[in-house]
Amino acid sequence: xxxxxxxxxxxxxxxxxxxxxxxxxxxxxxDYITWYQQFPSQGPRFIIQGYKTKVTNEVASxxxxxxxxxxxxxLPRVSLSDTAVYYCLVGKIIFGKGTRLHILP
Amino acid sequence: DTxxxxxxxxxxxxxxxxxTFRCDPISEHNRLYWYRQTLGQGPEFLTxxxxxxxxxxxRLLSDRFSAERPKGSFSxxxxxxxxxxxxAMYLCASSLSEDRTYEQYFGPGTRLTxx
Numbered sequence: 410x411x412x413x414x415x416x417x418x419x420x421x422x423x424x425x426x427x428x429x430x431x432x433x434x435x436x437x438x439x440d441y442i443t444w445y446q447q448f449p450s451q452g453p454r455f456i457i458q459g460y461k462t463k464v465t466n467e468v469a470s471x472x473x474x475x476x477x478x479x480x481x482x483x484l485p486r487v488s489l490s491d492t493a494v495y496y497c498l499v500g501k502i503i504f505g506k507g508t509r510l511h512i513l514p
Numbered sequence: 515d516t517x518x519x520x521x522x523x524x525x526x527x528x529x530x531x532x533x534t535f536r537c538d539p540i541s542e543h544n545r546l547y548w549y550r551q552t553l554g555q556g557p558e559f560l561t562x563x564x565x566x567x568x569x570x571x572x573r574l575l576s577d578r579f580s581a582e583r584p585k586g587s588f589s590x591x592x593x594x595x596x597x598x599x600x601x602a603m604y605l606c607a608s609s610l611s612e613d614r615t616y617e618q619y620f621g622p623g624t625r626l627t628x629x
Contacts, residue, residue, distance in 0.1 A: 443617070445620075450623075452607070452620025453557065453605075453618075453620050454620065455617050455619070458617060496557070501562075502547065502570070504549075504556035504557045505556055506555060506556050507555075
């Protein structure tokens with residue numbers, strides 16, 4: 410099962426673009442890459458998912474290089490409410506330790 | 515549909531007691547997952563079901579843990595002879611197996627404290 414590695418924490422300011430990268434060197438051919446957001450005392454919430462290249466939805470973009478050994482979640486123009494833990498999930502069930510994102514005013 | 519629900523939200527028990535948690539998935543979802551999460555860590559996979567069949571179980575899951583999904587709808591997770599190390603948030607999620615992306619919808623979790 411593919412393991413993931415993410416930065417433990419990141420700080421940014423309101424209105425900035427934030428990029429969080431996840432490494433997954435052992436990703437399997439049929440694994441999708443999914444990102445979740447989690448607030449304290451809540452379950453994780455789906456943000457975005459992709460298989461290769463770029464995926465964009467109303468809240469984020471996901472960039473996946475051709476070798477698929479990493480992925481980058483991009484959050485445009487963050488706000489204070491984006492302060493949360495962000496998890497990269499490869500395949501169905503293996504979560505990383507998450508990145509604690511702290512947005513400053 | 516109100517999403518995934520879990521009951522109870524909080525449980526305090528004494529070491530050695532048995533506890534049981536319930537999860538009600540989104541009604542049309544046939545996959546159901548259980549995770550455990552401790553403070554500062556990501557969700558740790560425990561087991562998952564497709565309909566009533568338990569398809570995968572983590573090697574980290576000791577014999578004191580058992581999960582069931584008798585009719586392919588709600589699921590229960592039982593912990594026997596609880597230990598202080600079992601204190602954690604227990605999360606349930608559900609998804610559609612026909613959805614190749616396996617997007618999981620999580621419940622609010624059950625927080626277990628073993629004293």
